[in-house]
Amino acid sequence: MAQKPSIPKGTRDFSPSEVAKRQYIISIIKSNFEKFGFQPIETPSFENSETLMGKYGEEGDRLIFKILNSGDYLAKANDSALANKESNKLTSSISEKALRYDLTVPFARYVVQHQNDIEFPFKRYQIQPVWRADRPQKGRFREFYQCDADVVGSKSLWQEVELIQLYDAVFTDLGLNGVTIKINNRKILSGIAEVIGASDKLIDFTVALDKLDKIGEDSVKTEMLEKGISEVAIQKVQPLFNFTGTISEKIQKLSTLLASSSEGMKGIEELKFIFEAISELELSKANLDLDVTLARGLNYYTGAIFEVASPKEVSMGSIGGGGRYDDLTGIFGLKDMSGVGISFGLDRIYLVIEELNLFPETVTSTSKALFVNYGEKEAFYAMKAIKKLRELGINVELYPDAVKVGKQFMYADKRAIKYAVIVGETEMNDGKFALKNLVSGEQVSLNFEELKNTLINN
């Protein structure tokens, strides 16, 4: 019953070196989350379907992986849906659980469910896989990790300031220069729509504006006209089409444009606080910029909107994003819980670091030395040393079989193990170990102390 084994499309196996590189990124994100006072939680991989369905729009509902009920699931099936082969109508009667689609909705559910045990403001982080039945394509998978940090229960703008610092700290630790943290504010977008008399067309307007980079000013204006935004209105926002300068200059331009909109001016106030704080506290490696075209899940965010662009020399799109949402937990019945959070795009960050060759050479953990196996007596001698080395925290291993030495060296080579320790009759009689550097070919005879010190220091 031999099968040619494969894995479902859109999923991945991770080899030892891939796991090590992913863990390297995750551990930097994690330690910075904790440095900023965030605490980890974990939620189940699947949730009750009603927790997830209807939270991500129609498209989202379609992309949620549903889990078939166990046992005789057809016993409770919707009979008319069954008879008419209506998949959509049948689903809820044969599937009660679904794989989580993101970490935000499960987090909201967690906060509401455990509200009596939580001390607010609650700063939580969560690094877990999510699943989406998306069409797989380059860089888009059906199983992927999200790395989220959110605060709920405080409207303080210091959170926005800290989240920008957090982005900066992570990318600095990763050695990634030239990352740009772009920020906008939903209130500014609302204000713009208001002053041009197109509040009812806020989404059409921002969707078009968002394309400025890609399709250019003329095409954006054409699209706006097509969507029913008047020529006069478009004229009013002319400054947005050439929105350059320093952040202060941009804020100045916006203040003029939005003078008549109290909501717009509120957004500007918020931006100003954040920019002034960041400019006084300073970022290490990242740049901060105001991008009025930035919209992201507009209906979701109510205040600040973040997006992180990878360094210019890599064409990768955004490697992180987030924002403030004033009613995170309302869907589960807990009102007035403002939240703000950011997310790191693990897969894309991995690709950027790989492309720029920024993974440290030591990231792939492998054994420091392979003890060559010459037979039972020699192996015993080796195992005594191995035991002591491991107790000192040094990763070493014995080749399990007494096969040809060439084969054992080849194994060490493929595993990128730098040293071989050779123990033969002579070494055993002298209480020594022959340490061979497999890169340089150099070989020295050492006692245990010397062996230990060499392995610790190399």
Added chain:
Amino acid sequence: MAQKPSIPKGTRDFSPSEVAKRQYIISIIKSNFEKFGFQPIETPSFENSETLMGKYGEEGDRLIFKILNSGDYLAKANDSALANKESNKLTSSISEKALRYDLTVPFARYVVQHQNDIEFPFKRYQIQPVWRADRPQKGRFREFYQCDADVVGSKSLWQEVELIQLYDAVFTDLGLNGVTIKINNRKILSGIAEVIGASDKLIDFTVALDKLDKIGEDSVKTEMLEKGISEVAIQKVQPLFNFTGTISEKIQKLSTLLASSSEGMKGIEELKFIFEAISELELSKANLDLDVTLARGLNYYTGAIFEVASPKEVSMGSIGGGGRYDDLTGIFGLKDMSGVGISFGLDRIYLVIEELNLFPETVTSTSKALFVNYGEKEAFYAMKAIKKLRELGINVELYPDAVKVGKQFMYADKRAIKYAVIVGETEMNDGKFALKNLVSGEQVSLNFEELKNTLINN
């Protein structure tokens, strides 16, 4: 549309302190896996159904969570199964993927699929969740982690020796004294059945023998008789019913009993090698014992069988297990790949460590200090210090809102944060920080250097 939120039965939310404690155990397991030369891999959460189905017996197939196909899944449904409402027959036509049930089958699939990229012997570890539609009960969940280390591609008994050392190393690092690693060998069980002329009743025999601890000698004998094992045969294995003494004595007894069975004697040879090696190399904290009643998934293992019993003062059953299986990858078409591996039971280990109060106090990472928020100017002053402290790797946070100090102290208390840093007009003028120990109530005025040093050293 408020819903009372809940999670599916058999699943769990993990709070910050629970995540921290689980991570503590996992990190000790992981670092020891690497110390022994094992490398991490990860496989997708769901596999193609044909990879999993039929690998765990009928019961296993039933307990595998199946994922409903996306889109109009009924279009390809088995019509007769649909018409007759035959759930079992329908499943394969509406579900192509399933959540992994353990880590062993996906590992076998991985080895076969990537055999050309793998250098054998392949020592891999894998720490990931698995899912089973089991009836939830105390200590049994529908989503739980497995922590597995396996070697494939070598029949060397040094692996068995190392796996015993690995168990010892992990439980020693966890501070768990009095763990017993029980070992048996499938060949010894076969040999016993052979010498009593009950080879065809091997499973009945071992299942009955396995109950010796619980139901006693007489009941075991009754069960054996009921299963058709003769009085004469039972008489022959009388030594097994009072199988005490040192390991050498036990091996001596077995050698007499199994003298006529070449397979049995092979099993004794293997055991002897392992015991002699371990007795020469010595274990730190764990005990090793020979338990001839130990069977575990008998049809699976072909050589050594391991099981780890928790310390006697805790009634928890086994906290780990494993063994050697000579044909791990045969199901996927790659023959002659002997494997041997062990597993750690994370949930039970957690409960044992909790019960014995062995989690270090520092395991729950929390901020070292909370900076009290008195308003914008003070917060700015605080944030400058916070930034520098974080750059030095110290976890600190600012309370985000300038609310009543009592509320801020209560937050620190609930979060188990030991220090509050208070910055008012006086401190700002003097370039100082008031550091209050929230446990002792003691308060001192420090400059930044002193603050930094106090937080690092406490």
